[in-house]
Amino acid sequence: MQTSVIERFIHYTTFDTQAKMDVDVFPSTEKQLVLSRALVEELRSLGMSDVELDEKGYVMASLPATTGKSAPVIGFIAHVDTSYEMNGANVKARFVDYQGGDILLDEENGVILSPREFPDLNKYIGRQLITTDGNTLLGADDNAGGAAIMAALEYLIAHPEIEHGKIRVAFTPDEEVGRGADFFDVAKFGADFAYTVDGGEIGELQYESFNAARVKIRIQGRSVHPGYAKNKMINAVQVAAELNSMLPAHQRPEHTENYEGYFHLHDFKADVEEANLVLSIRDHDRAKFEGMKKYLLDCVALLNQRYGEGTLTVKMTDQYYNMREVIEPLWHSVELAKQAMLDCGVDPLVVPIRGGTDGSRLSYMGLPCPNIFTGGHNPHGRYEYIPVFALEKAAEVVVRIAELALKLNRE
Numbered sequence: 001m002q003t004s005v006i007e008r009f010i011h012y013t014t015f016d017t018q019a020k021m022d023v024d025v026f027p028s029t030e031k032q033l034v035l036s037r038a039l040v041e042e043l044r045s046l047g048m049s050d051v052e053l054d055e056k057g058y059v060m061a062s063l064p065a066t067t068g069k070s071a072p073v074i075g076f077i078a079h080v081d082t083s084y085e086m087n088g089a090n091v092k093a094r095f096v097d098y099q100g101g102d103i104l105l106d107e108e109n110g111v112i113l114s115p116r117e118f119p120d121l122n123k124y125i126g127r128q129l130i131t132t133d134g135n136t137l138l139g140a141d142d143n144a145g146g147a148a149i150m151a152a153l154e155y156l157i158a159h160p161e162i163e164h165g166k167i168r169v170a171f172t173p174d175e176e177v178g179r180g181a182d183f184f185d186v187a188k189f190g191a192d193f194a195y196t197v198d199g200g201e202i203g204e205l206q207y208e209s210f211n212a213a214r215v216k217i218r219i220q221g222r223s224v225h226p227g228y229a230k231n232k233m234i235n236a237v238q239v240a241a242e243l244n245s246m247l248p249a250h251q252r253p254e255h256t257e258n259y260e261g262y263f264h265l266h267d268f269k270a271d272v273e274e275a276n277l278v279l280s281i282r283d284h285d286r287a288k289f290e291g292m293k294k295y296l297l298d299c300v301a302l303l304n305q306r307y308g309e310g311t312l313t314v315k316m317t318d319q320y321y322n323m324r325e326v327i328e329p330l331w332h333s334v335e336l337a338k339q340a341m342l343d344c345g346v347d348p349l350v351v352p353i354r355g356g357t358d359g360s361r362l363s364y365m366g367l368p369c370p371n372i373f374t375g376g377h378n379p380h381g382r383y384e385y386i387p388v389f390a391l392e393k394a395a396e397v398v399v400r401i402a403e404l405a406l407k408l409n410r411e
Contacts, residue, residue, distance in 0.1 A: 002158060005151035005395040006388055009130070010093050012143035018088040019081040019176045026182060027057045027081070027173035035080045039146070039171050046154055048169075056183040059171040063153055063164075071165030071406045075194030076152075076398055077358060077369065078145030079175035082137060083380040092133040095388075100125045105382065106134025113383050120201065120377055124387050131385040138384035140376030144391050145197035146171060148374060152398035164402040168194070172358055178214070178319045181361035193333045193368045196359040197398065202390035203341060203349035204373035207327045207334050209360040210261070210282040210353065211289035212319040215296065217243070219275040219312050234307055236275035240268065243277070243312070246299045251292075259284045259352055261292060284322055284352055320356045323363035330368045332408060337372055340400035346393050349373075372397060 015035040020028040027033065036059050043051045043061045050062040059080075065071070082088040096103055098121070103113040111134030115121040132138045149169055156162055168191045172180040175198070199206060221236030247263045249255070256262045261283025269276050281296065283289040293316060300312045327333065338348045353360075359369025375390025 002154050003151070005147050005391055006130075008150050009140075009144055009147035009386075009391060012146055013091045013093050013139040016089040016091075017081045017139075019084050019174050021084045021177050026179065028177055028179070029081075032081050032173045033057055036171060036173065039080070039150075042150060043153075043169075046150075047157055048153065054185075057173040058184060060189060061169050063156060063167040063169070065164065065166045066160055067163040067165070067406065069163070069165070069406060072192035072408050073166045073168060073190055074402065074405045075168040075170065075189060075191035075367070076149045077170045077172060077194055077196045077362075078149055078198060079142045079172045079180050079358060080146065081173055081176050081180075082139045082141065082143070083176045085380045086137040086382065087135070088137055088139060091136045091139055093138060094131050094133055096129045096131055098124050098127055098129050103129075103131060105132060109134065111135075111382060113385065118378060118383060121385075123201075128388040129385050130388060132382050134382050137379070137381055138376075138386065140374060140384055140386040140391075141379035142175065142198045142374070144374035144376050144386055144394065148197050148391060148394040148398055151395040152402070155395070155399055156402060162399075162403060163406055165406055167402055170194075175358050178212075178356070180358040181365060184358070184362060184365070186362065186365050186367045189367065191367060193330050194359070194362070195333075195337065195398075195401065196357045196362075196369050196371045197374060197394065198357045198359075199353075199371050199373035200376060200379075201349070202373055202375050202387070202393055203346050204371075205334065205337050205341065205348050205350050206353045206371040207350075208284060208324040208352040209320065209322055209356045209371075210284055211286055211321045212356055212360075213281040213289070213293055214317050214319055215277075215279040215281060216315045217277045217279070217300065217312055219243075219270075219277070220310065221271075221273045221275065223273040233272070234311065235272050237270045237272060239303060239307060239311065240270050240275040240277055243299060243303060246302075247296070257354075261285070261288055263292065263296070282354075286322065320360040321364060323360045323369065326363040327368045327370055333368060334370050336401060336404050336408070337370055337397070340397050340404055343400050343404075344393055344396045346397065
C-alpha cells in the first residue's frame with residue numbers, strides 16, 4: 001500500500017530540523033541528520049539504487065531508467081532543514097476545511113490566520129488546508145518538497161509501465177542559511193539538469209533568482225560617562241542608526257515586490273561601546289546589485305570619515321547570483337516543467353524568486369536548476385499553510401516531468 005504525499009509531509013514535519021545561522025560546523029545542526037537518515041531508510045525501502053548519506057549530510061539516490069531510449073538524466077532536489085527564524089520543534093499540523101474568514105490557530109494567545117493580512121487565503125475557499133497550531137512554523141519549506149519527490153518516486157516504482165530515463169534525487173542540509181550547496185558534489189550527482197522542489201503557491205515555476213550578498217558590519221564605539229561625553233563619546237548605537245537611516249526606506253523588503261531589490265537589516269545587537277549589524281542585499285539585476293553594494297560601502301566610508309577611520313568595519317560576501325543566465329541555454333528544462341504542469345491541470349505561474357534556493361548556486365556549479373512549486377504559503381513563521389490539493393499536484397508534476405523528459409534527446 002502506497003503512502004500518500006500528505007501522510008509523508010505530516011510525518012516529516014514531526015522532525016525538528018531547524019538550521020542555525022553563523023556556526024562553523026556543517027550541517028549547522030546535528031538534528032537535520034535525523035531526518036536525513038530516515039530518508040535513507042525510506043529510499044532503500046522503496047527499492048531505490050545508489051542510496052547514500054555522505055559525511056556532510058547529503059542524501060543521494062537513483063531511480064534506474066525503465067527504457068533503453070536515450071534521455072537526459074534529470075534530478076529532483078529538496079532540502080531537509082527548516083528556517084532558523086522560527087521554532088520548528090513539536091510541530092502540530094492541523095487540517096482545516098476552509099470556508100472563508102479567519103482561522104483561529106491558537107485561542108490562548110489569539111493567533112489568527114486571516115485573509116485580511118494574507119489575502120491569498122481567498123483562493124482556497126472550499127479547499128482543505130494544512131496549518132500550524134500557531135506556535136511553530138509548519139515546515140512546508142521544504143518538507144513539502146521532500147514529500148512530493150518521495151511520493152513521485154513511489155508512484156513511478158509502482159508503475160514500471162511508465163517509461164522514463166534515469167532519475168537522480170538529493171536531499172540537502174542547510175539551505176535556509178545559504179549553505180545548502182557548499183559541499184554538493186555535482187559530478188557525483190550526475191544529472192544533466194535538475195529541479196529544486198522548493199517553491200510557493202501552486203503553479204509557481206521559477207528560473208530567476210536574486211543576486212545576493214550578506215554583510216556584517218561592526219561599529220566600535222567609545223563609551224564615556226554621558227555627563228562628560230562632549231567631543232569624546234562615540235555612541236555605536238547612534239552610529240548604527242545613522243547608517244540605517246542612510247539606506248533608502250523604499251528599498252526595504254516590506255516595501256518591495258516582483259523584481260525590486262532591497263536592503264534588509266535583520267540582525268542588530270548594540271550598546272554604546274559596540275554594535276554589530278547583519279544585512280542582506282538583494283536584486284535580480286546584476287548591475288543594480290553591484291550598485292547597491294557600492295552604495296552601502298560608500299555610506300560606511302562617509303561615516304568612517306566622520307567618526308574616525310576604523311570605526312566601522314565591513315565583511316561583505318556574495319552568496320549567490322541570478323540563475324537565469326545559466327538556465328536560459330537549457331531552456332527546454334523550463335518548457336518541460338511548463339508542459340508537465342499543463343498536463344496535470346495546473347496553470348504555470350512564472351515568477352522570479354524573491355530569495356534563493358539551492359538551485360541558485362547549483363546552477364553556477366554546473367547543474368542548472370529551475371524551481372517548481374510545492375504549494376506552501378507564508379514560510380518561516382506561524383502563519384504558514386499549504387493547501388492539500390496543491391501538494392498533491394506537486395507530486396503529480398514531478399511524475400509528469402520524469403515522463404516528458406524521455407522526449408528530449410540527451411545532448
